[in-house]
Amino acid sequence: MKKIIAITRGDGCGPEVVNEGIKILKIVSDFTDYDFEFKDAPAGGEVWKVFGTNLPEKSFDIIKNSDALLFGAIGLPDLSPGVAESAIMKIRQGLDLYVNLRPVKLYDVLREKCPLKSEFIGKGIDITFVRENTEGLYKNIGKLGEASAEDLMLYSRDGCERIIKFAFEFAKRQDHKIVTSVDKANILNTSKLWRKIFHEISGNYSNIKTEDIYIDAFTQWLIRAPHRFQTVVTGNMFGDIISDEGAFLIGSLGMGSSGNIHPGKVSMYEPIHGSAPDIAGKGIANPIGTILSVKLMFEESFNSSEIGRNIDNAVEAALQEGRTLDIQSKSLKTLSTIEMGDLIASKLKSTLKV
Ligand code: NAI
Ligand code: MG
DSSP, X not given: OEEEEEEEEESTTHHHHHHHHHHHHHHHHHHSSOEEEEEEOOOSHHXXXXXXXXXXXXXXXXXXXXXXXXXXXXXXXXXXXXXXXXXXXXXXXXXXXXXXXXXXXXXXXXXXXSSSOHHHHTTOOEEEEEEEOSSBGGGOOEEEOSSOEEEOOBOOHHHHHHHHHHHHHHHHHTTOSEEEEEEOTTTOHHHHHHHHHHHHHHTTOTTSXXXXXXXXXXXXXXXXXXXXXSXXXXXXXXXXHHHHHXXXXXXXXXXXXXXXXXXXXXXXXXXXXXXXXXXXXXXXXOOHHHHHHHHHIIIIISOOHHHHXXXXXXXXXXXXXXXXXXXXXXXXXXXXXXXXHHHHHHHHHHHXXX
16 A cells, blocks of 8 residues: 655654654554655745745645645744744645544553542543634634734534534544533533534434533543543634643653544644754654654554554553653663654564564
């Protein structure tokens, strides 16, 4: 199976972690019938400095014509905020990537790295946030004046329907028993429409329980009883906020993975962290967020849940032997970015070989 993977390494620690993601893709191609062709699609701050644009047309062409995009992180401390980073919005809008999928899974071996007390972690944490990724406040409709400013929060019926349907289909695939919808329907019109559509669609999934929670209450439930959630679907801004809150529960920002997805079309997979200028170039960044984003690529773009599971198992096995600095343990070896990638690759190799 031939697949073209566009590669955006980005800035700071981006290239370091993306190299480890590519390492995993190469192991898969060595031991399965996948065959990957990698095509560089540079974007971000370093690119802006040379070309005066953060997403050259040529890069976007490569991305558009690929089967999936593996993306590092972009942003440089010597550029104004947004100069590099707006490339991400261009890709999301340009490819209509309306699903932002963010798993928040705490590996058992990392329980002691979770900031919550054990009694709150309970049975464990394994939540997937499904965030609407193209509408709401992030459409940039509004104006900025001196005396006042406005941002328009606009959701269309179509926009709500497609993301909520995705969430239920995802829950069904994962055998999740409950889908939680997060909104602010006691105040916002957009949430009232959202909630109405959520219940219309839930009628087609009688085996899946549903619940509605207001965003403010949800932020406390997420740290009070995270084990009660499985699939959580929400709008763009609420999703931005709660998925970052969730990311902190799994031990390190470096562990978080994500997909910006349009089912059946080119989708973008990236770790949730930024370019981490404070550690860039030191060879210590945790590559697991990127490697788990590759896992999502197999599951969501290539329909290969088995390879996804193998990658997940390889990560879990590797975490019992060595770890990068951000999740280090006294009793285990502290590894560099490359060593962590190598260890996961060797675990994956041994499962794919059999
Ligand atoms: P950041 O995520 O880059 O770093 C926050 C903290 O987490 C830092 O202490 C960093 O060292 C640590 N960290 C991040 N990734 C890590 C990893 N893989 N392993 C170990 N530790 C890790 O967020 P920050 O500092 O707010 O932003 C830096 C730049 O990245 C900014 O320009 C920002 O706009 C950009 N950014 C880009 C994103 C993207 O490309 N999708 C997402 C978030 C931020
Ligand atoms: Mg964010």
